[in-house]
Amino acid sequence: IRYKEGQGWHNPTIEARAPIALDPAAAVLHYAQEIFEGMKAYRAADGGVVMFRPDANARRFHQSAERMAMAPLPDALFLEAVRELVKVDRDWIPSGESASLYLRPFMIANEAFLGVKPSAEYLFIVIASPVGAYFSGGAVSVWVSEDYTRAAPGGTGAAKCGGNYAASLLAQREAKAQNCDQVLFLDAAEHRWIEEMGGMNIFFVMKDGTLVTPPLGGTILPGITRDALLTLARDKGLTVREERYSIEQCYEDAASGRLVEAFACGTAAVVTSIGRFRGQRGEIVIGAGNGADPVTEGLRDALIGIQRGQRPDPYGWVQRVD
Numbered sequence: 001i002r003y004k005e006g007q008g009w010h011n012p013t014i015e016a017r018a019p020i021a022l023d024p025a026a027a028v029l030h031y032a033q034e035i036f037e038g039m040k041a042y043r044a045a046d047g048g049v050v051m052f053r054p055d056a057n058a059r060r061f062h063q064s065a066e067r068m069a070m071a072p073l074p075d076a077l078f079l080e081a082v083r084e085l086v087k088v089d090r091d092w093i094p095s096g097e098s099a100s101l102y103l104r105p106f107m108i109a110n111e112a113f114l115g116v117k118p119s120a121e122y123l124f125i126v127i128a129s130p131v132g133a134y135f136s137g138g139a140v141s142v143w144v145s146e147d148y149t150r151a152a153p154g155g156t157g158a159a160k161c162g163g164n165y166a167a168s169l170l171a172q173r174e175a176k177a178q179n180c181d182q183v184l185f186l187d188a189a190e191h192r193w194i195e196e197m198g199g200m201n202i203f204f205v206m207k208d209g210t211l212v213t214p215p216l217g218g219t220i221l222p223g224i225t226r227d228a229l230l231t232l233a234r235d236k237g238l239t240v241r242e243e244r245y246s247i248e249q250c251y252e253d254a255a256s257g258r259l260v261e262a263f264a265c266g267t268a269a270v271v272t273s274i275g276r277f278r279g280q281r282g283e284i285v286i287g288a289g290n291g292a293d294p295v296t297e298g299l300r301d302a303l304i305g306i307q308r309g310q311r312p313d314p315y316g317w318v319q320r321v322d
C-alpha cells in the first residue's frame with residue numbers, strides 16, 4: 001500500500017514476492033526511516049488459522065510510526081493487509097507444535113530527496129514465510145554486552161525500527177564469537193540495569209516464586225509476549241514485579257540460589273529458558289542450566305496452549321483469520 005501526502009493511503013495490491021524499485025535518493029536508504037513488526041499465523045487444532053493479538057501489533061506499529069515521524073497507517077488497514085495476505089498464503093501455514101507462518105509488516109520512506117526531513121511518501125509492505133522453532137530446545141546462553149548499548153533515554157528503543165537492530169549487530173556478533181546464542185543489553189547511562197535481549201524481553205524467577213522483569217522506560221521494546229506473560233503469571237497467582245534489576249544483583253542471586261530461573265520471550269523465541277550468562281564478570285549458571293525450569297515451562301505451556309487454540313482464551317487474544 002502506498003502513501004503520499006495529500007493523497008493518503010492508496011493502491012493496495014497483493015503480488016508474488018519480487019524485488020522492488022527504489023530511487024537511490026529514497027529517504028530510507030540514507031536516514032533509516034523504517035519500521036516493522038513481527039507476528040505469526042498458526043494452524044489451530046481444528047485446522048483453522050489463528051493469530052495472536054494482531055491488534056497489539058497494529059497499535060505498536062502506529063506508535064513506532066509516530067516516533068519515526070512517518071505517516072500513521074490506520075490500525076484497520078494494517079490488520080486488513082495482514083489478514084488478506086494470510087488468507088492468500090493459508091496453504092503455506094504449517095501445522096505442528098512449533099511451526100507457523102511468520103509475517104513481517106514494514107514501512108519505508110521512499111520519497112527521493114537529499115536533506116534531513118521526514119519523507120512525504122511511504123510504502124507499506126507485508127511479507128510472509130513459514131518458520132519452525134527459533135531455538136532448537138533446551139536452554140540458551142546469553143552474552144552480557146558491557147561495551148555496547150542498544151538504546152539511550154530519549155532515543156528510539158521503544159520503537160520497532162530497523163536502526164535499533166543495526167546498532168545491536170556488533171554486540172550480537174560478539175555474543176556469537178563468545179559461543180553464546182543471544183546478547184543481553186544493559187542501560188546506556190550506568191551500564192548495569194538489565195534491559196532486554198537482541199530480539200526478546202527477559203524475565204527472572206526467584207526462589208520464592210516471584211517474577212521480575214525490567215520496566216518499560218522508553219528504552220525497551222514493549223513486547224506483546226511480555227505483556228501476555230505478565231497477565232498469565234498474575235492469573236496463575238504468581239507475584240510479578242516490573243522493576244529494575246542490575247547485572248551485579250543477577251550474578252549475586254544466581255550464586256546464592258535466590259535466582260532459580262531466567263527466560264527470554266518474544267514472538268520468535270516464544271518462551272525460552274536461559275541456562276547461563278557469560279560476560280566480563282565471568283559465567284554464571286541459572287538453575288539447572290539445561291532448560292528444566294518448572295515456572296518457565298508452566299508459562300510456556302499456558303501461552304502456547306492459548307496461541308494454538310488448545311486452551312480456553314478468556315482474554316480474547318486469539319483471532320480467527322479465515
Ligand code: PMP
Binds near residue numbers: 223224225267268
Ligand atoms: N525486544 C526486541 C528488541 C524485539 O525485537 C522483540 C521482538 N519483536 C521483543 C523484545 C519481543 O516482542 P514481541 O513479544 O512483541 O515479539
